[in-house]
Amino acid sequence: MIKSDLDLKLLEKCAGCGACFSICPSCITIPGYDPREVIKDILAGEFEKWLESKHIWQCLECHYCLEMCYQHYGFENAMTALRTIATKRGKFPPQVKRGWDMFAKSSRLGDPAMPARKKLGLPEPKKSGKDEFLKLHELVLKAREAENEKKTGTDDE
Amino acid sequence: MKDFAVFWGCTIQARFPFLEKSSRIVFDDFSLPYKEIDGFTCCPEKSLIDNVDHEMFVVTAARNVALADENKVDIVSPCTGCVSNLATVKGELESNPKEKDTVNSLLGEVGREFEGSAKLSHLVPFFHDSVGSHKIKQTIKKNFNGMKISAHYGCHMIRPSHALRNDDPIDPVKYDNLIRTLGAESVETDTKLMCCGQGLDRVDQHDNALHMARMKLKELIKAGADALTVCCPSCFLQFDNNQFLMMREGEKLGLPVIYFTELLGLALGHTPEELGLDLHRVSAEPFLKKWASLTADNQEEINSGLNATGTL
Numbered sequence: 001m002i003k004s005d006l007d008l009k010l011l012e013k014c015a016g017c018g019a020c021f022s023i024c025p026s027c028i029t030i031p032g033y034d035p036r037e038v039i040k041d042i043l044a045g046e047f048e049k050w051l052e053s054k055h056i057w058q059c060l061e062c063h064y065c066l067e068m069c070y071q072h073y074g075f076e077n078a079m080t081a082l083r084t085i086a087t088k089r090g091k092f093p094p095q096v097k098r099g100w101d102m103f104a105k106s107s108r109l110g111d112p113a114m115p116a117r118k119k120l121g122l123p124e125p126k127k128s129g130k131d132e133f134l135k136l137h138e139l140v141l142k143a144r145e146a147e148n149e150k151k152t153g154t155d156d157e
Numbered sequence: 158m159k160d161f162a163v164f165w166g167c168t169i170q171a172r173f174p175f176l177e178k179s180s181r182i183v184f185d186d187f188s189l190p191y192k193e194i195d196g197f198t199c200c201p202e203k204s205l206i207d208n209v210d211h212e213m214f215v216v217t218a219a220r221n222v223a224l225a226d227e228n229k230v231d232i233v234s235p236c237t238g239c240v241s242n243l244a245t246v247k248g249e250l251e252s253n254p255k256e257k258d259t260v261n262s263l264l265g266e267v268g269r270e271f272e273g274s275a276k277l278s279h280l281v282p283f284f285h286d287s288v289g290s291h292k293i294k295q296t297i298k299k300n301f302n303g304m305k306i307s308a309h310y311g312c313h314m315i316r317p318s319h320a321l322r323n324d325d326p327i328d329p330v331k332y333d334n335l336i337r338t339l340g341a342e343s344v345e346t347d348t349k350l351m352c353c354g355q356g357l358d359r360v361d362q363h364d365n366a367l368h369m370a371r372m373k374l375k376e377l378i379k380a381g382a383d384a385l386t387v388c389c390p391s392c393f394l395q396f397d398n399n400q401f402l403m404m405r406e407g408e409k410l411g412l413p414v415i416y417f418t419e420l421l422g423l424a425l426g427h428t429p430e431e432l433g434l435d436l437h438r439v440s441a442e443p444f445l446k447k448w449a450s451l452t453a454d455n456q457e458e459i460n461s462g463l464n465a466t467g468t469l
């Protein structure tokens with residue numbers, strides 16, 4: 001599963017480099033946050049133990065490592081891959097779950113604050129694309145279900 | 158200049174409508190050709206949506222860009238996250254024709270098509286490149302001579318650079334240039350490019366979020382900055398709201414956080430109330446007071462004819 005998300009060749013080079021540790025804001029400020037450890041474990045096939053860890057959510061997706069990296073790779077790729085697997089297994093911080101649920105229901109992460117808009121003299125907000133969005137979401141889910149049915153029994157990865 | 162739609166994003170409209178207000182004010186003052194279009198949804202936000210469902214992240218962003226394509230407008234946003242997310246998906250689809258086809262066959266079901274013809278800009282580089290410092294200097298009524306302001310770019314204004322291509326991703330200059338255009342000194346600090354850390358609040362790690370905000374605020378206060386300027390609602394939330402929470406616990410901070418559109422609005426002669434500065438949680442008063450006293454000083458100097466020093 002993790003192989004399909006990550007380029008292991010690049011990751012191996014990353015494990016031998018580690019330079020980003022000194023510029024990553026989370027590495028500098030959060031005790032215990034160290035993607036180098038995570039990457040070592042991924043290469044050793046032991047990524048499972050990180051799926052429940054709060055550390056994989058401490059990557060800020062600030063893309064600093066990506067920009068500094070000589071292979072335009074970045075620590076963040078490893079962290080993103082683990083977060084993706086964790087969420088597929090239903091393991092996410094409560095706020096992420098709430099955010100996703102609101103998005104899936106309303107196509108937004110919050111509705112325009114109407115009384116405040118009025119006070120400020122702002123115009124009516126434009127129409128949202130909620131209906132189209134809901135339809136697209138349904139189509140994506142259906143296609144995925146069909147895909148999974150096709151796969152069942154032949155591939156459990 | 159091509160017409161553009163403003164992509165307000167969820168956070169500004171839901172939590173900080175006064176930022177929409179100041180943005181509209183500056184767009185109007187520069188007579189910029191902005192249009193309102195129906196149908197935008199969340200951009201969507203990367204950390205919450207992409208981690209859970211990449212396909213929905215892509216389809217949703219592609220649909221938003223498709224709306225601009227269809228209306229033959231570009232997109233300008235006062236939110237760094239929105240621009241970065243839309244641009245990331247646009248870049249992904251442009252470099253992956255197969256994925257683009259899949260997405261377009263889906264979008265076709267709701268009568269849309271992603272072309273990617275709309276240019277996507279964040280408001281800061283947009284003012285820098287498309288309005289330009291000459292025009293800004295000509296239009297403003299007051300400048301910030303004597304004030305020290307520090308720019309927090311916000312990671313997603315400039316990164317990922319392969320998708321945004323609007324400034325140097327590790328040594329950006331445009332926001333600083335704009336501060337200087339407005340007559341202030343742009344304060345450089347070691348934490349200039351450090352992420353605001355608001356993302357940590359979105360994953361239930363409030364203490365870590367505060368810690369990151371504190372680092373930057375303390376450095377800026379030590380450097381003598383009169384204000385921090387941001388142009389991202391997430392960074393604003395982090396430095397205004399979270400700073401307020403720390404002050405409530407007794408921490409001595411108190412650095413005014415001024416949105417780029419508010420800064421520009423003040424220079425254009427609008428009052429703090431018109432721009433919604435009174436709605437900040439950390440008071441902007443110290444900044445406004447110092448500015449007023451400097452403006453009074455300058456005025457006195459002009460009145461008494463003491464302009465031989467060459468500073469005017």
Ligand code: SF4
Pocket residue numbers: 023024025026027035058059060061062063064065066074075076079
């Ligand atoms: S993207 Fe994540 S891993 Fe990379 S520098 Fe930012 S916080 Fe660190």
Ligand code: SF4
Pocket residue numbers: 013014015017018019020021065066068069070071072073074075
């Ligand atoms: S992301 Fe790139 S620069 Fe950073 S440690 Fe890995 S290989 Fe080195």
